[in-house]
Amino acid sequence: MAVLPVRLLPDPVLKAPTQPFDTIDDDARSVGADLLDTMSDASHSVGIAAPQIGVSARAFAVDVSGHSKADSCHGAFVLFNPVLILATNYVVGREGCMSVPDLTGNVARATEVVVQGLDMDGRLRTIEANAFEARALLHELDHVDGLLFLDRVESLSTDVFRRRRYR
C-alpha cells in the first residue's frame, strides 16, 4: 500500500496495452490499495486508473463522495477487469486529466452507465451510475484502454457555430 507518483504524458505506460487479472489475489489487492491511496492523496481526484500509477493492468478506483455534481455515489471502490455494459444519454462536459496537466477539452460522455467488474474480494460487482460518477467511470475505463480525453474531444471550443461550406 503506497501513494505512487501519478504518471504524466508522454509516459508510454499511459498508452500501453493492459493485462486483465486472472484472479483477485494479494498482488491484485495491492494494486487496488495503491490506486485508493494515490487517489485520496491527489487533491480533487475522484478517480485513477492503473496505468496512471505505472501498472499496465485493467483496474481503476473511483470515489465521488461529497462531490457537488455527483448524484449516484458508490463511495470509494476499485474495479478489476471492468466492462462497460450500458451507456446512454450523452452530454458534453469540459474535462481534464491528472496525467495531462493544463489541457482541458469538451468531451461527450454518457450520463447513465452500467459497469461491471470484480471487487477487492473477487466478487462480480455491477455499478449503476449516473451524472458525475458516470463521467468518472467512463474516463477511467478509457485509461484502462490507453485512451485519454484528448482522444475523445469532439470539437474545439468554437463548436457552437456550425461551419458553413464556402467554395
Next chain:
Amino acid sequence: MNPEASYPVVVWAGGPDRPGMIAVVATMLYEKGANLEHCAMTQLSGHFTMVMLVSSPVNADELGDYLRSGLAQTHFTDLSVTVRARPLGSERPLDGQRCMVSVYGKDRPGIVAVITTLLAEQGVNVTDATTSVLDAGESVYALLLEVVLPDGLDVAELGPALSSAAQELGVDASIRPIAVDVF
C-alpha cells in the same frame, strides 16, 4: 525542439482558405529550425487565419522575409504573413474564475464594442472570442466569450451588469462559470 531557436516571435498568416496552408507554413518553419509553440488556426467565412507563437533561430524581420520569399515560390502566393518580436514573460498564468459569456439577438452595430467595454471596465480578461451572424430569416448576431474574472469579482455581480447592458442593446446575455472536471 531546436534549442538554438532563441528569438520569441509571433507569426500571423492568412488568406483564402484551401487545403495545405498549415502544411506549407509549418514545413517552412520546421525547415528553418523554428519551434512552433502555441497556435490558434481557424477558418472564418472562407478565410483561413493562423496565429502562432514561434521561437525562431533568426530575428522577426529575417523570419518574415524567409516566409514571404518562400511562399512566393509556392502556389500560396495570396497568403499574407506578418512576424513580430514577442516580449518574453508575456505568458503570464491566468488565475481566477473562468466563465463563459453568451450574447445574442437581433443584429445591430456595437454589440461587441459595448459588451467588451463593460467587461474591460470590470477588469475581466477575455481569453477567447467567437462571433457569428446567423441567418434565421432575420439576421441574428451571436457573441461567445471565454473570460477570466479578476480576484474579488463574482459572477453574481457581473451577471446583472451584463444583462442590463444587453437589454439596452436589445439582445440577451448570460454568464456562467466553466466547470472543468479533472479525473
